[in-house]
Amino acid sequence: MKRADVIVVGAGPAGITAATAAARHGQSVLLLDDNPRAGGQIWRGGIEPPSKLAKKGEDAKRGRALYDLASSGATLLTGYRVFDAPAPRTLHALRETGGDPEVVALQYDHLIVATGARERFLPFPGWTLPGVFGAGGLQALVKGGFPVRGKRVAVAGSGPLLLAVAAHLLQYGAHITSVAEQASLSQLAPFAASLWSSPAKILQGISYRAALGSTPYRTGSWPVSAIADEATGFLKNVRFTDGAKTWDEPCDMLACGFHLVPNTELASLLGCNLRGDFVEVDELQQTSVANVYCAGEPTGIAGLEAALLQGEIAGLACAGQKTGSLRARNTAQQKFAARLETAFRLRPELRSLPALDTIVCRCEDVPYENLAGRSGWTEAKLQTRCGMGPCQGRICGPATQTLFGWTPKSIRPPLFPVPVSALCFHDSQQKSI
Numbered sequence: 001m002k003r004a005d006v007i008v009v010g011a012g013p014a015g016i017t018a019a020t021a022a023a024r025h026g027q028s029v030l031l032l033d034d035n036p037r038a039g040g041q042i043w044r045g046g047i048e049p050p051s052k053l054a055k056k057g058e059d060a061k062r063g064r065a066l067y068d069l070a071s072s073g074a075t076l077l078t079g080y081r082v083f084d085a086p087a088p089r090t091l092h093a094l095r096e097t098g099g100d101p102e103v104v105a106l107q108y109d110h111l112i113v114a115t116g117a118r119e120r121f122l123p124f125p126g127w128t129l130p131g132v133f134g135a136g137g138l139q140a141l142v143k144g145g146f147p148v149r150g151k152r153v154a155v156a157g158s159g160p161l162l163l164a165v166a167a168h169l170l171q172y173g174a175h176i177t178s179v180a181e182q183a184s185l186s187q188l189a190p191f192a193a194s195l196w197s198s199p200a201k202i203l204q205g206i207s208y209r210a211a212l213g214s215t216p217y218r219t220g221s222w223p224v225s226a227i228a229d230e231a232t233g234f235l236k237n238v239r240f241t242d243g244a245k246t247w248d249e250p251c252d253m254l255a256c257g258f259h260l261v262p263n264t265e266l267a268s269l270l271g272c273n274l275r276g277d278f279v280e281v282d283e284l285q286q287t288s289v290a291n292v293y294c295a296g297e298p299t300g301i302a303g304l305e306a307a308l309l310q311g312e313i314a315g316l317a318c319a320g321q322k323t324g325s326l327r328a329r330n331t332a333q334q335k336f337a338a339r340l341e342t343a344f345r346l347r348p349e350l351r352s353l354p355a356l357d358t359i360v361c362r363c364e365d366v367p368y369e370n371l372a373g374r375s376g377w378t379e380a381k382l383q384t385r386c387g388m389g390p391c392q393g394r395i396c397g398p399a400t401q402t403l404f405g406w407t408p409k410s411i412r413p414p415l416f417p418v419p420v421s422a423l424c425f426h427d428s429q430q431k432s433i
Ligand SMILES: Cc1cc2nc3c(=O)[nH]c(=O)nc-3n(C[C@H](O)[C@H](O)[C@H](O)COP(=O)(O)OP(=O)(O)OC[C@H]3O[C@@H](n4cnc5c(N)ncnc54)[C@H](O)[C@@H]3O)c2cc1C
Pocket: 009, 010, 011, 012, 013, 014, 015, 032, 033, 034, 035, 039, 040, 041, 042, 043, 080, 081, 082, 083, 114, 115, 116, 117, 118, 119, 136, 137, 139, 161, 164, 165, 260, 263, 266, 295, 296, 297, 298, 302, 303, 304, 307, 415
């Protein structure tokens, strides 16, 4: 049995600062992540771009955070995915490394859930074609060595991530044909104006935009279909609209994501209250469940600074330390999150993008026509297997929420598909780690 004073799930920026802060104040800390390395989405390790990105500040932050973690005394366990919380203060995690899967039970006094966010995908005709990627997904592939040099890439969807992705892909040699943001200029203008108090965010936006040069950034525009080359079956063209006119854009790839969705499944399984889509926390990042804290994107989509700050607050709180001035800064970050949500609110037209035969649940091949008219998520699952494939509703769940207003009624273990042996695991079989 391995136990720790504090267990942190998720080694993104929030989890890293949480683990560091708690360990520095004398707590035994285990930090788990399902990736091979710490860093989360933004600091995902990989092959460096051929030319330096204009983000020295961010690189320095990453280096500093990873150095602080390494010297804090916290233990980092990578490749472990938490899939169950079978008893109070107990988690089960699975590690699959090519050999026999390894299941471990972990016990804690305090838990910090720092599970981050994922992209929201919305179905439209052709969205499952080869050549169509999630925006952050393509960025992650490229960091891992996937070649885009010389490829024409259209970037579309919603949220600040689009510009970051476009600037990244450009660095790796892609030709960005355009960036299409579904939010209208009138929605974005107040948000842009409100950034006066966050010069770092303005500078980041300017540096991304400058990197893109004359590439068009079209607000109030969105993809309506992706069209395949008849001979190869690969994407050859994306049709866009601005609501008044449509146009086609020939491209080799489409990188498309509609802002982010918080990963709240583990917190929900633990019984934490949600407020809207997000985990409800108090000013110390404590959830409604005693000794369970939550930090970073599951509590609100607010970006890197907020994740770092909230992680530190949660780690200090678990160690019984004061968090004074950090909390005031966090309040400002929460206001930023609220403005972000308003600015990138999805337009109603996106709900009518799918055709009757457009696949909505791509794990189980469930088309739109089999879902329309159902009473909700539970009936859709029972009657069509929507959400019952390997992603366990992580992709089609948020899509059906946007299309039909459905929300899942309950979260059940396992949180991720696991081998049967993992389900048969009992605490008597626990391996020491
Ligand atoms: C695909 C994607 C790409 C992004 N790219 C950028 C970018 O280029 N620039 C930018 O400014 N912002 C980017 N962001 C936003 C950025 O992630 C946030 O601003 C912020 O850094 C989030 O930090 P976090 O620690 O809350 O979450 P994350 O960085 O998401 O870290 C959460 C970690 O928890 C792990 N995890 C989740 N569930 C489990 C589990 N059950 N068991 C074990 N581990 C688990 C995840 O794999 C992940 O490593 C991106 C977001 C996404 C979703």
